[in-house]
Amino acid sequence: MVKTVRIGVLALQGAFIEHIHSLNTLRGVEHISDVVEVRTKEELASVDALIIPGGESTSIALIAERCGILDDLREFARTKPTWGTCAGLILLSKQAIHTKKGGQQLLNALPVTVSRNQFGRQVDSFTIKLTTPCLESISSEKAFEYVFIRAPAIVSVDDPEVESLVSLPPGYGQTEASENGLLVAVKYRNMLGTSFHPELTSDNRWHQYFVRMALDAGSA
Numbered sequence: 001m002v003k004t005v006r007i008g009v010l011a012l013q014g015a016f017i018e019h020i021h022s023l024n025t026l027r028g029v030e031h032i033s034d035v036v037e038v039r040t041k042e043e044l045a046s047v048d049a050l051i052i053p054g055g056e057s058t059s060i061a062l063i064a065e066r067c068g069i070l071d072d073l074r075e076f077a078r079t080k081p082t083w084g085t086c087a088g089l090i091l092l093s094k095q096a097i098h099t100k101k102g103g104q105q106l107l108n109a110l111p112v113t114v115s116r117n118q119f120g121r122q123v124d125s126f127t128i129k130l131t132t133p134c135l136e137s138i139s140s141e142k143a144f145e146y147v148f149i150r151a152p153a154i155v156s157v158d159d160p161e162v163e164s165l166v167s168l169p170p171g172y173g174q175t176e177a178s179e180n181g182l183l184v185a186v187k188y189r190n191m192l193g194t195s196f197h198p199e200l201t202s203d204n205r206w207h208q209y210f211v212r213m214a215l216d217a218g219s220a
């Protein structure tokens with residue numbers, strides 16, 4: 001029998017509807033049995049993999065704490081396929097800088113340091129097309145169009161097992177000249193962390209990449 005995955009999207013705040021839409025367009029393409037909104041411990045326990053969307057990381061953490069699922073999310077992220085996009089990447093990380101006064105709760109799972117709002121404010125949002133080697137096993141026909149909205153960047157990788165997947169060309173979001181651009185996508189064991197918003201484009205290759213991570217984890 002072919003294994004299928006039930007994918008959850010954390011639906012407390014932010015762009016969860018858009019992720020659900022992207023995943024639904026992959027039904028029939030990848031072995032997805034179900035796509036569900038996750039707000040409770042029970043819903044979290046029912047999924048094989050989880051997407052934590054972009055939005056506002058401090059708000060998502062606060063709501064998760066009030067709903068009593070912050071610790072369950074921490075445990076899930078440590079052990080099951082979990083993808084954090086933008087605010088979700090911040091939450092997933094072990095460390096964040098440029099946080100609001102008083103700091104913020106993190107899931108403490110992905111061993112990287114992220115810098116919040118590294119590219120400036122909402123008006124500084126931008127898109128950039130980049131060829132992306134890790135997506136080539138899905139389709140190499142075109143560059144991926146990356147959308148950055150008050151995005152974080154990964155400013156330090158704190159475990160040698162973290163794989164760098166995408167870096168921006170030098171100059172983007174950097175105040176000092178550097179040969180290397182900022183890192184915006186990483187993979188680490190069961191986790192995927194991306195600074196951008198793949199759910200805001202009609203190109204679903206990043207969602208496909210994550211579904212395949214989840215399928216691989218299930219068949220291991």
Ligand SMILES: NC(=O)CC[C@H](N)C(=O)O
Binds near residue numbers: 055058085088151
């Ligand atoms: N588009 C986004 O998800 C922005 C993230 C936001 N800057 C935060 O700190 O949570």
